[in-house]
Amino acid sequence: MKTLIGREVEQTILKKVSESPHSEFVAVYGRRRVGKTFLVKQFFDQKFVFYLTGTANVGMTYQLANFYTAYNQYTKVPLSHAPNNWFEAFEALRHLIEQSAAPQKVVFLDELPWLDTPKSNFIAALEYFWNSFGASHAPLKLIVCGSAASWMLNELIKNKGGLHNRVTKRISLKPFTLKETEAFLAAKNVVLERYQIVQIYAVMGGIPYYLNEIDTGQSAAQVIDNVCFSENGLLREEYHQLYHSLFQKAERHTAIVEALSSKAQGLTREELVSKTKIANGGTFTKLLDELEISGFIKKYTPFQKKSKNSLYQLTDPYSLFYHKFIKNSKATGSNSWLNLLDSSTYRAWSGYAFESVCLSHIDSIKKALGISGIYTEESSWRSQTSDNGTQIDLLIDRKDGIITICEMKFSNQEYEITKEYAAKLRNKMNTFKTESNTRKTLFLAMVTTFGVKPNQYALGLVQHQLVLDDLFA
Incomplete structure (x- = not known):
């Protein structure tokens, strides 16, 4: 197993799972690009009895076709055709697990929310598989993962049906702290003073996938130029892909994020309703909850105030930076960021961005x-x-x-x-x-x-x- 940077608490949980004499059902969730898949694959050294990842924006037929392909990579007795439904798929998985000689039978289902397509009965099939077989099959370690944190919580962890209280361990994977970010960069032989690291963190947050774009020998300004303003920069076009991969009808979520980006101190629910023109009801509550659970916004209750007086604040560094500098920007190429460093917009942003880093x-x-x-x-x-x-x-x-x-x-x-x-x-x-x-x-x-x-x-x-x-x- 390769050395994992940080993640001490999460590794301790997975170590206990690995050493447990009982079957374990582990849910790993966190925002896109935060390193969930990497954590699980590296910890278990990719030694899985079965591994499947969901695919975005396709129906059950395609998901089951992917199951069929994945299944046949892990067996000497391949399936002759794709399963007709998820009940058949999980029955095939049961046989695969029983036939495996591995002392520890780790099954990894990645991007689980994408597998749960409309009218697919995926959750019902997963429920039957676990209750009828998995829970009593001691060597089994079922690891499920998902970027849609709200789905993972509401449909799985807080499930009120047959999967109620079935998850034995949960891991809410957060972005790297500054300390972990420094260690991550050092492992890449990127040596920067902490003042430079904080500037990068204020743009990217502690998202490993973004931080991996940093090359040695670059200053913070050069990194931001390359990643955010160059024609092929990862973060130049990341914003809409980020939200649309997590949420259905993501335009409502991005409307809330855009509104919050306009006021550093945050907005009340009423102010958000006014700015976004989204009806103030249960759907609006769900949108706010989904954004908060996914780590993009935070709800603050002011001192001595009740929850109804809460402020919502945009806490995702990249989303704030996108709205302040990347969106509608015509700047491209080298020195785009350097040319902004003396602007009043930069000074206002840097103050708020540093506050946001401190609050995290x-x-x-x-x-x-x-x-x-x-x-x-x-x-x-x-x-x-x-x-x-x-x-x-x-x-x-x-x-x-x-x-x-x-x-x-x-x-x-x-x-x-x-x-x-x-x-x-x-x-x-x-x-x-x-x-x-x-x-x-x-x-x-x-x-x-x-x-x-x-x-x-x-x-x-x-x-x-x-x-x-x-x-x-």
Whole structure:
């Protein structure tokens, strides 16, 4: 087995599955390109009794034809024709498993949601296969995988029929953290300073498939030029393929994403309805849930507010970058990105993108603050009274009587707190304390790239300083 970068928790789960004396039904899900298939294939060294992957946008006949082809690659007694339905297919699979001499019988069904075509009875056949055979066949390790996270949760993991509580292990595969991204690049002999890595992460996120496009000897700006703006750049045309491969009628999902890309702080449900013109009902709730489960957006409940006051925020770095710079851009070739670095659009985006990176590394922030062992609740806050729209993008409400207010600032040097900015920070904290009526002590933490420049305005105002290295911890 080749060395896997990161994924320690997931490898531990798969190791327990592999060593289990019982049959196991494992569901692996996560957004497209995040490395689900790679994880399973590498961990088991592709030693499967049977492997099948679903195909997008084709009917049952074609899926069963693919089953037939795959089946005959794993048996000495090939099928004479493709199964007529999924019940026949799973019955053939049962015989294949029983005839196998492998001590551990790993069956890997990839892109499971694509196999479940309309009126195919795929789920019913899978249910019968597992309940009548798989669950009691101890050597069997059934691994199923899917990019449509909402389908995996609703149709499989939360199934209310015959597959209820049948999944024995689940793996929700997330994008790489900054630490894992650094290790991934190092394994490719790509050596970059962390400031450069953060710039790349702000565009691609921790998606291994995207990061694999990076070649050694390139700066972050060159990487972004090549991958996002060159004629054959992977991310130049990835956006629509990404959403249409995951969602039916993806135009509604992309309308929500586009609306959220217009406001960094996020939008309420009512604001989203107004911007997208999608009816405010059960379907809209489902669209939001699907986007959130798939990791594209996040729902934040503001401090001391109820769920109905929640804000929805676009958290997928690539989707945000696409709408800010790639969509409608005529720029191609070398230096396209370099020519944008001094623009006001870039400065606004880089600030928000860095905040988004920080918000996806809250565990690292808590570790740097020394509060990993303290129960906390993270939220945002927006003033209801101030005329200048005072807001806090991250506050950490701690069980020990402290609220840590985090200010996140992206800079290519030490960040300088001026007299004016110090006054703004004090006003923000005073406004928050007054409006929230909190009796807790407020601490201000500055999360910056290279730290805060020491001066009279920072002294006594900033309790904690976090830098890039803390986000990589």
